[in-house]
Amino acid sequence: MKITMTHGSGGKATSDLIANIFAKHFQNPVLAKMEDSAVVPGAATLAITTDSFVVTPLFFNGGDIGKLAVCGTVNDLAVSGAVPKYLTCGFILEEGAETEDLEKIAVSMAETAEEAGVVIVAGDTKVVEGSGGIYINTSGVGFLADSCCVSAANCAEGDAVLLSGNLGDHHAAILSARMNIANTIQSDCAPLNDMTAALMKSGVRVKAMRDVTRGGLATVLNEFAAASQCCILLNEERIPVSEQVRGFCGILGLDPLYMGNEGKMVAVVAGEDAQKALNCMKNCKYGENAAVIGEVASGEAETVLLNTLIGGIRILTELYGEGLPRIC
Amino acid sequence: MCVAMPGKVLAVNENIAAVDFSGNIVEAQADLVSVEPGDYVLVHAGFILQKLSQEEGDTLAELFREIESYE
Amino acid sequence: MNIMEVCGTHTAEISHCGIPGLLSENIHLISGPGCPVCVTVTDYIDKLTELSLAPGITVVTFGDMLRVMGKNQSLNDVKALGGQVRMVYSPMDTLKFAAADKTKTFVFAAVGFETTTPVYVMLLNEAIKHGITNIKILTSLKTMPAVIDWVCENQGNIDGFLAPGHVSTITGSDIFIPLAEKYQLPFAVAGFGGEQILEALYALVKCRGKAKVMNLYPSVVTAKGNEAAQEMVKKYFVPCDAAWRGIGVIAGSGMILRDEYAAFDAGSAELTADHIHNPKCRCAQVLTGAIKPTQCPLFGTECTPQAQQGACMVSTEGSCYNYFVNKRKA
Numbered sequence: 001m002k003i004t005m006t007h008g009s010g011g012k013a014t015s016d017l018i019a020n021i022f023a024k025h026f027q028n029p030v031l032a033k034m035e036d037s038a039v040v041p042g043a044a045t046l047a048i049t050t051d052s053f054v055v056t057p058l059f060f061n062g063g064d065i066g067k068l069a070v071c072g073t074v075n076d077l078a079v080s081g082a083v084p085k086y087l088t089c090g091f092i093l094e095e096g097a098e099t100e101d102l103e104k105i106a107v108s109m110a111e112t113a114e115e116a117g118v119v120i121v122a123g124d125t126k127v128v129e130g131s132g133g134i135y136i137n138t139s140g141v142g143f144l145a146d147s148c149c150v151s152a153a154n155c156a157e158g159d160a161v162l163l164s165g166n167l168g169d170h171h172a173a174i175l176s177a178r179m180n181i182a183n184t185i186q187s188d189c190a191p192l193n194d195m196t197a198a199l200m201k202s203g204v205r206v207k208a209m210r211d212v213t214r215g216g217l218a219t220v221l222n223e224f225a226a227a228s229q230c231c232i233l234l235n236e237e238r239i240p241v242s243e244q245v246r247g248f249c250g251i252l253g254l255d256p257l258y259m260g261n262e263g264k265m266v267a268v269v270a271g272e273d274a275q276k277a278l279n280c281m282k283n284c285k286y287g288e289n290a291a292v293i294g295e296v297a298s299g300e301a302e303t304v305l306l307n308t309l310i311g312g313i314r315i316l317t318e319l320y321g322e323g324l325p326r327i328c
Numbered sequence: 329m330c331v332a333m334p335g336k337v338l339a340v341n342e343n344i345a346a347v348d349f350s351g352n353i354v355e356a357q358a359d360l361v362s363v364e365p366g367d368y369v370l371v372h373a374g375f376i377l378q379k380l381s382q383e384e385g386d387t388l389a390e391l392f393r394e395i396e397s398y399e
Numbered sequence: 400m401n402i403m404e405v406c407g408t409h410t411a412e413i414s415h416c417g418i419p420g421l422l423s424e425n426i427h428l429i430s431g432p433g434c435p436v437c438v439t440v441t442d443y444i445d446k447l448t449e450l451s452l453a454p455g456i457t458v459v460t461f462g463d464m465l466r467v468m469g470k471n472q473s474l475n476d477v478k479a480l481g482g483q484v485r486m487v488y489s490p491m492d493t494l495k496f497a498a499a500d501k502t503k504t505f506v507f508a509a510v511g512f513e514t515t516t517p518v519y520v521m522l523l524n525e526a527i528k529h530g531i532t533n534i535k536i537l538t539s540l541k542t543m544p545a546v547i548d549w550v551c552e553n554q555g556n557i558d559g560f561l562a563p564g565h566v567s568t569i570t571g572s573d574i575f576i577p578l579a580e581k582y583q584l585p586f587a588v589a590g591f592g593g594e595q596i597l598e599a600l601y602a603l604v605k606c607r608g609k610a611k612v613m614n615l616y617p618s619v620v621t622a623k624g625n626e627a628a629q630e631m632v633k634k635y636f637v638p639c640d641a642a643w644r645g646i647g648v649i650a651g652s653g654m655i656l657r658d659e660y661a662a663f664d665a666g667s668a669e670l671t672a673d674h675i676h677n678p679k680c681r682c683a684q685v686l687t688g689a690i691k692p693t694q695c696p697l698f699g700t701e702c703t704p705q706a707q708q709g710a711c712m713v714s715t716e717g718s719c720y721n722y723f724v725n726k727r728k729a
Contacts, residue, residue: 176352179488181352181353181354182352182353182354183351183352183353184351185351185352243350243351244350244351244352246350247333247335247349247350247351247352248349248350248352250333250349250350251333251335251349251352251354251371252331252488253331253715255415306417307417308415308416308417308593309416309593310416310417310418310421310593310594310597311417311421312416312417312418312419312420312421312593313417313420314414314415314416314417314725315725315726315727317723317724317725317726320703320704320705320720320723320724331408332514332565334618334619357491357518357521357525359521359524359631360517360521360625360627360628360631361625361627370565370568370619372514372515372518372565373461373488373489373490373515373518374488374489374490374491374492374518375489375491375517375518375521377514377517377565377568377569377619377625377628378568378619378620378625380618380619381617381618381619382618387614387617388598388615388617391602391613391614391615392598392602395602395605395606395613396605398605398606398609
């Protein structure tokens with residue numbers, strides 16, 4: 001059934017849509033109350049974040065916009081050292097969108113939320129003129145322990161830089177669909193809160209964490225280098241990229257260091273804890289290809305350097321330009 | 329602009345070859361180079377430029393032997 | 400020793416592998432006019448934007464052309480005004496578009512060097528074979544030897560050339576022999592891996608002062624090149640005088656459709672004027688290797704990838720873009 005302007009009117013059509021799709025799949029006691037606000041137990045210190053998702057196609061190898069919408073926000077909370085607890089989701093639907101697609105997306109969001117241990121407690125739906133597009137905003141709240149101190153500004157010389165797995169999968173999966181290149185690359189879209197919680201509990205001194213989304217690894221590490229006024233040195237041969245993604249990048253002249261991911265994080269930890277942190281990541285569901293990829297070195301502040309495969313040094317700046325079309 | 333990379337021909341159907349780049353299959357025009365499944369080819373903007381030959385090793389060794397003798 | 404690489408893809412690889420830092424201070428790498436987007440004059444872009452705004456015409460192009468400025472606007476700018484522009488990886492996709500919508504004419508922005516010209520030949524060949532008449536090309540096709548000759552003649556500061564690997568796949572490495580002999584310089588045809596480039600640089604250093612053409616990419620390059628491709632190119636195109644941004648017109652340095660295929664041309668002749676947007680922009684000297692990007696007064700200040708003043712900063716294979724995003728100094 002196609003979405004029409006009536007679905008956005010706030011009347012019966014709207015409440016039916018909500019009941020049949022969102023409430024049905026996001027079932028939880030808070031949402032069931034259908035009050036104007038979700039009233040929930042809290043914590044002394046909160047992490048709050050928001051993100052919007054506009055990817056096309058809506059469904060791609062390894063995921064869909066709904067899974068992305070949950071993971072993206074969960075991960076932003078998780079890498080801040082928080083335990084993600086509650087999500088809201090707002091939908092903007094263009095006329096002509098299919099309710100069948102919307103339901104698939106809602107199911108996917110419910111499954112992902114369950115895996116991540118978060119509850120979707122509030123939502124909104126609007127309909128606008130258009131040609132069938134679906135856009136989602138999710139906001140999230142997480143609880144932080146008072147002792148938690150994870151920040152991009154904490155990196156110091158001697159710290160180790162770890163990456164939780166292969167670069168470029170999500171970006172390549174989206175582009176492959178758009179450019180008709182046949183392969184089995186899957187988006188790596190995944191919730192990382194189990195991994196971050198394990199790291200925080202493991203006794204490793206975690207200095208900074210960030211998920212490696214738009215702009216890629218190079219952009220994220222430049223953010224760390226700027227916030228911490230430090231120099232980060234990476235080893236190209238240690239950076240994990242799958243064979244298929246390498247081939248894909250070769251065809252289109254892309255660089256995995258600047259490609260978006262949706263289930264990867266980078267962590268800067270005290271140097272002596274590097275091995276422990278690596279073992280911890282590798283023991284987590286999405287960390288099988290985790291690697292120690294570099295260190296915080298002595299050198300010019302706000303600089304990220306790469307030891308290339310042939311032994312040269314390349315300066316990695318943040319991403320300039322759009323990279324490529326919308327991928328998250 | 330001259331971005332091109334070597335891939336392996338999987339199949340040829342008239343003038344279109346399916347070329348494999350580490351698991352990425354791309355269709356490329358094979359009009360100017362006759363290719364067979366198993367050949368390695370250089371593809372640029374959807375077009376096969378050349379077949380890779382096995383020449384490399386010997387020719388280069390010989391060239392470097394020659395230039396080592398300079399100065 | 401000054402070594403010039405004429406291919407934009409070589410420039411990008413050199414930065415990517417961190418090669419400048421591995422070389423002696425006495426070896427200077429200079430980027431030449433090997434980026435087809437960078438050497439395109441504003442007249443060409445203006446013609447494209449004009450076509451994209453005309454009813455019933457869609458311009459089809461590679462990604463990099465979208466941001467290049469014509470006199471007043473780029474293809475990206477006119478897209479926002481309703482201009483019909485589509486981006487592709489392979490020009491052959493134009494055939495699919497044309498077959499799917501016979502009410503429109505699809506014009507491909509045909510820029511490139513000898514590596515890409517055969518692709519346009521195949522596009523036209525297939526169009527003729529399948530009776531597709533709603534395709535045209537607007538050409539800004541360039542060839543290497545004439546511009547290398549110009550650099551040697553007008554600048555005379557280059558001691559060796561890292562010759563383009565993929566251009567040579569089509570043309571054959573022998574095309575550099577007359578240049579090597581005229582100017583008594585070494586040419587090394589190289590592939591695109593870091594090690595291959597280093598080997599070529601080493602060979603050039605060893606052969607300085609000698610008229611020598613070396614093929615260091617024998618897996619795909621032969622002395623004569625892809626002769627079938629060359630024949631097909633001759634069938635459709637003839638050499639012509641071409642306008643190079645920053646240089647002006649170089650005789651015989653371009654290719655244009657033969658008269659008998661004029662129906663496929665979207666108005667390529669006489670596109671020679673080049674508008675300079677910023678009088679302080681020194682793209683002209685950067686393109687020919689007279690100065691390094693870092694020596695342009697606008698580099699990194701007024702001219703950045705987000706606020707491009709000249710073509711060298713627009714294209715991802717442009718020298719200025721490359722130097723900027725890799726923070727290269729050498």
